[in-house]
Amino acid sequence: MDTPTLLERIRADWQRTEPALDPSPMLTFITLQRAAGVLGDAVEATALPVGLNHSSRDVLFTLHRSAGPDGLPASELANLLAVSPASVTGRVDRLEARGWVTRTLDPEDRRSWRIALTDAGRALVREHLPTHLAHERALLAVLNEAEVRQLETLLLRLIRGAEG
Template identity: 45%
Template structure:
């Protein structure tokens, strides 16, 4: 059973066909697409995380170093700003910074404008490590999207942007009780 493009059925087609057989009263139009997107996210994340692991980093540690690096000199900011950028709690940020500081990749120092606040900054070792990692990371991501034509990549990006804007702008729906 091939789809309209002559492609053999994949895991999502099979799951949707099963659901349609079992629950013909429901609309499963979006299920296959979103299942493929979820699997793409998982498989792509594994490839991305393999690059970080080659540099002795996990995704969260890379994100901290990369956030500091891309802000430009002096490559530092308050931990609360880092937490906000990375969408994590301040406690989660403290844990990441603790690990990176123990490895000599970041420093903590008092903020000269507000002695009650801290600034997290890249060390020369952290700067060199994140530069090397981001070089391979960018090449890896380009390889992943290189499977698409330029037009397909632009369309994919536009569609993702549209969906993300809509989903992030919608309040979460409360669960309905059974």
């Protein structure tokens, strides 16, 4: 069922079941969740042909943009990815096994690891990044530039409100 049809069905069901109820907030959140899911799936589709998924691509892109040649401490990588350190460990394990990242003890903190891209990992990012950005650009093309900025502004306002 497409999203507009789904939303109308949910609205009608609530109207029939609880006529005094205003389900508008729920419908807005369903719309946000559907948008995140549909767009996330569409973006992830570009990663599959190069052997990546959303989370592994995030690690590679983050290291490419934010790490120097010595990499990043695993804790900083976790913060930049907004995931737990345990999640980073699993992701790095898989990427290391494929030869795209290395893990070395941090010389400044022997309890911590530094994660860095290998030459193969950097080459993969450089090869995949234009395709990824072009696909995201195409998905956003239904909006004009001002609408994209407005959408981002509104979403950030919602996020700030929820984060307190």
